[in-house]
Amino acid sequence: MPSIAHSHRPPWPRVMRAAFIGLLAAATVAAGFARHSNASDDSLYRGLGGKDSIVKVIDVAMTKWLTDPRILDEFDNINIERLKSRISDQICQIAGGPCQYSGRDMYASHKGLHLNQAKFNALAEDLQLAMDELDIPFRTQNRLMALLAAMQRDVVTR
Ligand code: HEM
Structure with a gap:
């Protein structure tokens, strides 16, 4: 039935x-x-403390990159002020902040440097130390690092 x-x-x-x-x-x-x-979702942007705080983080990180024997040579003959400003804009944007990154894409801007994994790790480590110094919470640091890790395949070419 x-x-x-x-x-x-x-x-x-x-x-x-x-x-x-x-x-x-x-x-x-x-x-x-x-x-x-x-x-x-601008929670990461806010977690990082907004644009001024991001600029500060990159300023402290850049001081470390330029004195880190593992990577300092990479920054020879580079316009450091412009680079800091570009990286700050980029981080602000990917964190959900009101910024517009206007630089080149990650593959185009790094391919000529032939960077290996060790150099990538050194730069990331210094960035984390900078965030530690500026009291960015560990969870927030990790959220940013995850976004940067996603760019690794464009940056590390050797
Ligand atoms: C996820 C990791 C990285 C991010 C998010 C990043 C971000 C950037 C950005 C936004 C620029 C500016 C591009 C432009 O001017 O159009 C740049 C350029 C540059 N980056 Fe990176 N970068 C990363 C990894 C590295 C590493 C590992 C090194 C060296 C150890 C490095 C060294 C440089 C140098 C020297 C330039 C200037 C290139 C030039 O002007 O010709 N970067 N990066």
Whole structure:
């Protein structure tokens, strides 16, 4: 005997079903876009203490990079003020802050340096020391480091 369990429920009107699916699709696209552009989540930016604090972190980190025997040679003949400003803008942007990074992409700007993993690690370690010195919480540090780790394959080419 055929089941009658569903036979009393009228089917959703076709137009409502279509509207629902449309709404779901729009929400999915919006969520993906927000995640991609970080438009709705500036928690890392705020955790880092905003733009002034990011500039300070990069200033302290740069002092370490320029005196670290493992990597200091890489910065010969480089416009340090411009580099600090670019890195600060980039970090501000990827952390969800109101900044616009206008430099080159990571592969283009590092390929000529032929960097290996050890140099990448040295730069990352100095950056973490700088954040320690400026009392950036460990969890916030790790969130930033995870974003930078994602760039490793463009930066480390040797
Ligand atoms: C995830 C790690 C890294 C990030 C986010 C990063 C970020 C940047 C940014 C934003 C620029 C500016 C690009 C431009 O001017 O258009 C840059 C350039 C540069 N980076 Fe990095 N960098 C990373 C790793 C490294 C490492 C490991 C070294 C060396 C040990 C390094 C050395 C340099 C140098 C020397 C430049 C200047 C290149 C030039 O102007 O020709 N970077 N980096």
